[in-house]
Amino acid sequence: MSAPSLQSFQDQVSELLLRHRSLLDVLSKNGQSSASVNRAVAKAITDCGCIELHASKQSFEPEVNLEKAKELARTHVRGELCENCKEIISTELGRNIFYMSALCNLLDINMDEVVQKESQKCSTLGWFNMS
DSSP, rough: OOOOOOOHHHHHHHHHSOOOOOOHHHHHHHHHHHHHHHHHHHHIIIIIIIEEOOOOOOOTTTOOOOOHHHHHHHOOOEEEEHHHHHHHHHHHHHOOOOOOOOOHTTTTTHHHHHHHHHHHHHHHHHGGTOO
């Protein structure tokens, strides 16, 4: 079975969304779902311990090229999500995508177009996209 396109998922959300048709309600639910993703990741660190966070300043040498800098950059994460934490975080991310799709529906924005434009921007700007 192939994965649904963003548009088919967006259409499905539109059909299912009965209670949260208010823009303000969807905005608050979207924020709440983002917080739930963050909490689930934090709990993987603090409650389960399957991953650890070792944050420190990223240092880059000026003479290192961008490819080498990418190799040297750290994610600050050590370990690997256990199956339980991965399932919980995946569920929270799914809920987050649901409310993002609902927001797009209410504002008449096509998610496929948003992803396409962002992908084009990434291709055009490359390394400088997120600075």
